[in-house]
Amino acid sequence: MEIEPALPLDLERMTFELVAELHPTTIPTLLRVCRRVHAWLEPLLYRVLNLDDFNLIRAIDFSLKPPSTESQPPQSLLSRIYQWYNPPEPVEPPRLQFFRNAVRHVFCTIPDFFANADTSWQTISHFLRLHPAVFELAVKGYSATVKTLPSSNRKQLAKELRPTRLTLELCNEYSSVDLTDPFFSSVTHLTLLTPCTLTRQPNWLPSSLAGLTHLCVTEDIAQVIMPRVFTTCPSLQAFVVYWWEAPIPRWRRLRAETSPQLAKDLSDQLRIAKNRRYSRMVGFEMQLERSAYADARIVLVSVPDFFEAWERGVRSGQDMWVCVEQFIASKRRGEREQNAYILVTGEPWGFLSDSEIEEADGLESIIPPSFCSGTRTKKRTTCLPHFHHPHERVP
Incomplete structure (x- = not known):
């Protein structure tokens, strides 16, 4: 039942959105107030996705399932033969466009690449493949060298991804990162973190990233690239040493x-x-x-x-x-x-x-x-x- 508003709609909406932004954990409860509040706040619920949350992954997996065909009548043999040679256009999941509009920031952890039965990562990878232009992506456990492993053991990011802001916590040295990879082509804000101690000088500088304006690296790599970082990246507006x-x-x-x-x-x-x-x-x-x-x-x-x-x-x-x-x-x-x-x-x-x-x-x-x-x-x-x-x- 829709509740009649006691305030002007724009003021009511502003109130609910302010509460949701100040106290994000209350959003699931606020969604149950009424339909209009649900429509206002649902995009805020998915604006930032922490995909280390198993329940959230399950909800996304359910939302990305294609429409069910169980209610459709059985097809004749000729119809099935025709569809075999003329496959229909793939149908997008009904919630995909909502996710593309609502999701701005995504955090995920790449599991160990030998854990092939990890269904959660399959859902995460599928979601990112369907939303390649996500605004900001933060990844723990990234490894550039995983591309050299057999494809059955790979746990890597979708090659279609083109984030604008990117944070990578590396599980190996900086020297393995290839900034000429198309994955980095749209990045303007780049953060590269590593818990490892630098043992050899990296063979790269971020000069290959034409749109890069903000760069953050850990202290050991900053010591190496600082003499050249501003000359090779003239558009750099901020250089953070972490x-x-x-x-x-x-x-x-x-x-x-x-x-x-x-x-x-x-x-x-x-x-x-x-x-x-x-x-x-x-x-x-x-x-x-x-x-x-x-x-x-x-x-x-x-x-x-x-x-x-x-x-x-x-x-x-x-x-x-x-x-x-x-x-x-x-x-x-x-x-x-x-x-x-x-x-x-x-x-x-x-x-x-x-x-x-x-x-x-x-x-x-x-x-x-x-x-x-x-x-x-x-x-x-x-x-x-x-x-x-x-x-x-x-x-």
């Missing part, structure tokens, strides 16, 4: 919720990891200042869990590139010094979370005290009194 840290497994976080001691141990581990990342970022920043490659478009970023921040960012509208562009713009407006590089604040990509800034009496409780003196010039320190970035102009 410090990789293996995220805490979900099962450990859940266990920590049931035990004060485990929670304390986990908190200590996170604090030590944060201090370690910050020390490496400060060292890189100091090295950058002394080099000939310093550029206002370089931004240093590190968060505890990249893909958790990625999902929060695309759902809230504050993705990494939005935060990075705001940071660079603040330098151009003179709000920060030109040699500011570390992205300290800005949920969810800032080095410090909003809650850490609100709860701390001083950043000495967050950042190692050893960085507050003696490691930088007298003019600039790494200690952040009153929660200002070290390069912000404090009134």
